[in-house]
Amino acid sequence: MFENVELGHRLDKETYRQRSEAVRLQLLDLEYRLVQERAFATLILINGVDKAGKGETMNLLNSWLDPRHLDSHAIDRPSSEEEERPYMWRFWRRLPPRGRIGVFFDNWYAEIIEDRATGRSKRAAFEAALERVRRFEEMLVAEGVLLLKLWFHISAKELKRRLEKLSKDERTSWRVRESDWRYLEHYDDYAKTAAAAIRHTSTGVVPWVLVDGADDRYRAVFVGETLAGAWQRKFEAIERGEGGAPPLVLVPDLEERPNAVSALTLDQPMTKKAYERQLEHLQGRFDALVRDARFAKRSLVVLFEGMDAAGKGGAIRRVTAALDVRRYQVVPIAAPTDEELAQPYLWRFWRRMPGHGRVVIFDRSWYGRVLVERVEGLCAPADWMRAYAEINDFEEELIENGTVVVKFWLAIDLEEQLRRFRERESDPLKRHKITPEDWRNREKWPQYELAVSDMIERTSTEIAPWTLVEANNKYYARVKVLRTLCDRLEASL
Amino acid sequence: MFENVELGHRLDKETYRQRSEAVRLQLLDLEYRLVQERAFATLILINGVDKAGKGETMNLLNSWLDPRHLDSHAIDRPSSEEEERPYMWRFWRRLPPRGRIGVFFDNWYAEIIEDRATGRSKRAAFEAALERVRRFEEMLVAEGVLLLKLWFHISAKELKRRLEKLSKDERTSWRVRESDWRYLEHYDDYAKTAAAAIRHTSTGVVPWVLVDGADDRYRAVFVGETLAGAWQRKFEAIERGEGGAPPLVLVPDLEERPNAVSALTLDQPMTKKAYERQLEHLQGRFDALVRDARFAKRSLVVLFEGMDAAGKGGAIRRVTAALDVRRYQVVPIAAPTDEELAQPYLWRFWRRMPGHGRVVIFDRSWYGRVLVERVEGLCAPADWMRAYAEINDFEEELIENGTVVVKFWLAIDLEEQLRRFRERESDPLKRHKITPEDWRNREKWPQYELAVSDMIERTSTEIAPWTLVEANNKYYARVKVLRTLCDRLEASL
Numbered sequence: 001m002f003e004n005v006e007l008g009h010r011l012d013k014e015t016y017r018q019r020s021e022a023v024r025l026q027l028l029d030l031e032y033r034l035v036q037e038r039a040f041a042t043l044i045l046i047n048g049v050d051k052a053g054k055g056e057t058m059n060l061l062n063s064w065l066d067p068r069h070l071d072s073h074a075i076d077r078p079s080s081e082e083e084e085r086p087y088m089w090r091f092w093r094r095l096p097p098r099g100r101i102g103v104f105f106d107n108w109y110a111e112i113i114e115d116r117a118t119g120r121s122k123r124a125a126f127e128a129a130l131e132r133v134r135r136f137e138e139m140l141v142a143e144g145v146l147l148l149k150l151w152f153h154i155s156a157k158e159l160k161r162r163l164e165k166l167s168k169d170e171r172t173s174w175r176v177r178e179s180d181w182r183y184l185e186h187y188d189d190y191a192k193t194a195a196a197a198i199r200h201t202s203t204g205v206v207p208w209v210l211v212d213g214a215d216d217r218y219r220a221v222f223v224g225e226t227l228a229g230a231w232q233r234k235f236e237a238i239e240r241g242e243g244g245a246p247p248l249v250l251v252p253d254l255e256e257r258p259n260a261v262s263a264l265t266l267d268q269p270m271t272k273k274a275y276e277r278q279l280e281h282l283q284g285r286f287d288a289l290v291r292d293a294r295f296a297k298r299s300l301v302v303l304f305e306g307m308d309a310a311g312k313g314g315a316i317r318r319v320t321a322a323l324d325v326r327r328y329q330v331v332p333i334a335a336p337t338d339e340e341l342a343q344p345y346l347w348r349f350w351r352r353m354p355g356h357g358r359v360v361i362f363d364r365s366w367y368g369r370v371l372v373e374r375v376e377g378l379c380a381p382a383d384w385m386r387a388y389a390e391i392n393d394f395e396e397e398l399i400e401n402g403t404v405v406v407k408f409w410l411a412i413d414l415e416e417q418l419r420r421f422r423e424r425e426s427d428p429l430k431r432h433k434i435t436p437e438d439w440r441n442r443e444k445w446p447q448y449e450l451a452v453s454d455m456i457e458r459t460s461t462e463i464a465p466w467t468l469v470e471a472n473n474k475y476y477a478r479v480k481v482l483r484t485l486c487d488r489l490e491a492s493l
Numbered sequence: 494m495f496e497n498v499e500l501g502h503r504l505d506k507e508t509y510r511q512r513s514e515a516v517r518l519q520l521l522d523l524e525y526r527l528v529q530e531r532a533f534a535t536l537i538l539i540n541g542v543d544k545a546g547k548g549e550t551m552n553l554l555n556s557w558l559d560p561r562h563l564d565s566h567a568i569d570r571p572s573s574e575e576e577e578r579p580y581m582w583r584f585w586r587r588l589p590p591r592g593r594i595g596v597f598f599d600n601w602y603a604e605i606i607e608d609r610a611t612g613r614s615k616r617a618a619f620e621a622a623l624e625r626v627r628r629f630e631e632m633l634v635a636e637g638v639l640l641l642k643l644w645f646h647i648s649a650k651e652l653k654r655r656l657e658k659l660s661k662d663e664r665t666s667w668r669v670r671e672s673d674w675r676y677l678e679h680y681d682d683y684a685k686t687a688a689a690a691i692r693h694t695s696t697g698v699v700p701w702v703l704v705d706g707a708d709d710r711y712r713a714v715f716v717g718e719t720l721a722g723a724w725q726r727k728f729e730a731i732e733r734g735e736g737g738a739p740p741l742v743l744v745p746d747l748e749e750r751p752n753a754v755s756a757l758t759l760d761q762p763m764t765k766k767a768y769e770r771q772l773e774h775l776q777g778r779f780d781a782l783v784r785d786a787r788f789a790k791r792s793l794v795v796l797f798e799g800m801d802a803a804g805k806g807g808a809i810r811r812v813t814a815a816l817d818v819r820r821y822q823v824v825p826i827a828a829p830t831d832e833e834l835a836q837p838y839l840w841r842f843w844r845r846m847p848g849h850g851r852v853v854i855f856d857r858s859w860y861g862r863v864l865v866e867r868v869e870g871l872c873a874p875a876d877w878m879r880a881y882a883e884i885n886d887f888e889e890e891l892i893e894n895g896t897v898v899v900k901f902w903l904a905i906d907l908e909e910q911l912r913r914f915r916e917r918e919s920d921p922l923k924r925h926k927i928t929p930e931d932w933r934n935r936e937k938w939p940q941y942e943l944a945v946s947d948m949i950e951r952t953s954t955e956i957a958p959w960t961l962v963e964a965n966n967k968y969y970a971r972v973k974v975l976r977t978l979c980d981r982l983e984a985s986l
Binding site for chain 1: 531534574577578579580581582585586588590591592615617618620621624625628629632633635636637638792832835836837838839840843844846847848849876879882883886890891893894896
């Protein structure tokens with residue numbers, strides 16, 4: 001989930017100057033229109049890791065926007081009036097009316113996450129609280145509020161660096177409190193709880209936007225462009241007479257923005273000899289795990305996604321080579337059958353779910369909904385936007401049933417793909433594997449890259465993480481796949 | 494919640510003959526169209542009290558519809574294949590494809606309710622399970638499935654009568670099992686749990702339809718007309734190019750259908766003398782309760798709804814007469830202010846919520862959304878349909894905070910209203926209380942009656958029930974209001 005926003009995105013001074021100027025002008029125009037037309041209220045939620053730029057963002061919004069139309073609220077200590085009333089009363093009374101902008105700092109999420117991360121609340125109570133929040137937010141959106149939920153994130157390493165730097169300087173040491181160090185100590189608990197909260201409350205209608213908090217300049221431009229984009233789309237929807245529809249909250253399409261996949265070092269060394277040795281060892285280990293008595297009441301679902309020619313088929317063959325043929329099934333996902341088209345899109349995957357002691361391997365998967373169907377426009381944006389939450393719910397059901405779910409993205413670059421395409425064309429045995437469609441898909445590489453980046457961010461959950469595989473070197477990729485499978489299976493038995 | 498469906502609705506033979514013939518023809522036409530056009534799948538959930546006609550309804554659908562296009566499933570004992578897979582797999586594999594009809598008997602609700610009613614699951618786990626169901630159902634609807642959720646109900650008395658009758662006859666005694674008597678013994682636990690489950694999963698998009706199970710003929714026509722109406726509206730939506738929108742599931746508008754309000758005996762005897770004596774006593778009791786030390790950390794919200802001239806103002810004055818003026822506030826709800834119009838509709842009520850030891854009395858309330866706004870077309874059907882769930886969530890928040898919520902519907906009939914209107918017109922002191930709008934509203938009495946009936950059914954919850962007050966006799970009404978207030982407040986301290 002946080003893969004993309006732990007990359008430490010930065011903007012240089014000059015880029016920042018240009019982009020921030022542009023976005024500030026745009027924001028002021030849109031804010032003016034909001035105030036004039038009073039067509040809807042804007043509510044911005046600011047949550048996330050402390051020291052990741054939450055306060056700075058509040059200040060930024062106050063300085064970039066005309067602050068007369070904006071109300072910021074940090075409600076850490078309820079008044080006696082508030083304590084006597086239902087929890088949400090403190091927020092209701094501060095809701096921005098149409099034509100105004102409200103910024104809620106930490107808001108209803110902070111306490112729910114704190115209670116769970118520190119073990120004060122049980123899982124069921126945590127989930128029930130999040131569902132109430134989800135219903136409240138969906139009501140706000142149905143009532144026409146533009147709701148923007150921003151989650152600021154930095155890695156534990158970056159947080160530690162910041163706390164140490166602030167502590168060292170006597171002018172800033174007051175900003176570091178005992179609670180900051182405690183947070184750092186339990187960083188993983190908080191991150192896991194936050195990921196669960198984000199998963200449960202990121203819907204097609206009110207998705208979270210994750211913000212990399214590492215760099216002030218990047219963060220400012222990112223937040224500014226996100227808000228401007230959401231406003232822009234909301235006004236466009238109103239112009240089309242679809243003002244009631246929830247606005248599409250999208251992250252700004254920064255071409256230069258690195259993501260978890262593009263940040264990988266795709267060329268990883270591995271010799272054929274090392275590969276063969278390790279492969280054999282791993283296949284033996286995998287076979288033993290699948291035969292293990294503890295697996296007799298479990299099942300395994302593995303899925304492979306990746307650009308064309310990323311090596312999915314080859315990797316799958318190395319996995320199945322380790323298994324008794326009666327134990328596994330490989331399910332290649334191509335165009336759906338008539339029967340499948342007559343059902344909700346997840347049906348074709350549900351029908352393949354393995355029984356106890358079995359392995360099912362998907363060559364492409366339900367993620368087609370947010371990859372090819374999104375990029376090719378085969379379903380409406382609202383449909384693929386809701387699919388992230390539906391897929392997370394689906395995988396949660398599998399996992400609660402004791403199924404181990406392992407998801408691989410095999411990453412190659414454009415050059416490697418070209419090399420493999422040419423190789424296939426010139427090999428009579430492989431010529432059938434390359435079609436005009438593969439060339440067409442290749443032209444849409446940037447769109448796919450954006451879709452993959454969003455997919456990782458929204459579906460690499462604390463219960464079903466994606467494994468990104470550097471796959472320019474097939475040997476390396478296959479070994480990483482098998483090792484991950486062994487590790488994940490072993491850890492869950 | 495079950496007020497309407499405990500009335501023992503019946504249809505005589507002749508009415509049944511006419512209506513069932515009409516609806517069967519309609520159903521066959523629509524079914525044929527469904528099969529031909531394959532535009533969507535139909536899924537019917539059959540739940541509720543045993544012996545309330547669930548099985549009979551399955552048989553009915555099989556005999557009224559062309560059974561070649563219908564699949565009925567009663568999944569009480571999972572197969573070994575099903576046990577090895579996630580719980581919902583058993584339902585996914587039986588989902589009807591587009592162009593077909595699936596009927597799921599007891600389905601995912603039976604177990605969740607059973608576990609909670611018998612205390613095997615805690616409240617948070619129960620709610621978390623229901624939320625998962627809610628998300629699953631909303632996904633089905635977003636995928637285009639027409640989902641019809643039917644809840645069959647009979648009162649404990651009627652259930653007992655049926656069990657005894659079946660037991661006495663040796664030809665039918667086999668139909669009564671030990672578990673039926675156990676259910677009867679714990680009827681209230683089950684009813685309360687069922688009401689909570691219905692409240693949590695009745696949304697604007699997938700509302701429950703409650704069915705009075707007392708009479709075979711009535712039940713058959715009711716179910717048939719509900720299904721025909723839903724199909725009809727779904728096809729109309731498709732013709733308008735809005736096939737993706739969730740269909741509006743409405744109960745058939747049976748003019749002769751009595752409801753919880755129309756079934757009341759509105760003329761209740763009470764002399765002025767008896768009234769004055771009881772009033773004084775009750776006012777004293779109410780005052781003492783509000784001054785009670787235990788109320789110092791609680792609060793009370795009372796709301797009055799009723800047709801024009803039902804006596805809301807008079808009843809409110811008798812309530813406030815008992816109270817120290819510093820302790821209460823009366824909030825008359827008329828047209829919203831500009832400030833209120835710029836907010837979600839519940840905001841104007843949230844801002845009035847009382848602090849500890851305080852009483853707020855609403856003269857009309859948030860129920861305007863599903864009464865006047867529905868009847869006058871001031872909001873779209875989708876908006877008032879979602880309001881039931883939003884209002885239930887709102888009241889739940891109040892109650893969890895320790896607020897006591899008491900809701901009164903003051904019921905008068907058309908004649909009594911006319912008498913009071915005339916009286917007001919001829920009294921110089923009351924002349925201002927009657928306006929042309931009151932006469933216009935009076936013409937819409939039947940529409941209001943339907944809206945009130947739906948409101949009671951969907952918002953008289955196990956945590957915040959409606960109190961229906963027979964109000965043709967003002968004395969009786971005021972005494973009942975005060976007594977209810979005292980009883981409810983006393984019970985909750």
